[in-house]
Amino acid sequence: MSGDEQDRAFDQIDCWFARHADRIRHSRHLKSVVTATTxxxxxxxxxxxxxxxxxxxxxxxxxxxxxxxxxxxxxxxMARSWPFDTLVEIRAIA
Incomplete structure (x- = not known):
């Protein structure tokens, strides 16, 4: 992904978060899978x-x-409106 494409992708994500801000309570981006320990x-x-x-x-x-x-x-x-073709999992909080 070029720098311009990445900028456009982040802009789409920012718009999604702004559109749903009243429902979002918390979010975090995780580091790359190479940092994972299993x-x-x-x-x-x-x-x-x-x-x-x-x-x-x-x-x-x-x-x-x-x-x-x-x-x-x-x-x-909300999940259907995510701007990319990715897997989205929905779970209730225990």
Whole structure:
């Protein structure tokens, strides 16, 4: 992605955040997956610590956004309006 394309992408993201600002409670961008550490526990209870992400880099989580809505449909509407073709997962907070 060229510098101009990256600038346009960030502008689209900024507009999305501005349009939904009244529902957004918290958001953070995560560092690259190369900074990840994964802990795996085997069936025998042994713990292995490994550098790297939990899965493939193509499915890495780049950040999260906490929103406040009263219905799932509102969250789906927001997710559909995200400006890029990416995977968006919606979860309720426990």
């Amino acid at each position: 802990l795996r526990r085997s069936d025998g209870g042994k713990v292995r610590l490994a550098d790297g992400p939990f899965g493939s880099e193509s499915t890495a989580i780049s950040g999260y956004i906490e929103i406040e809505v009263t219905r799932l449909e509102e969250a789906v509407e």
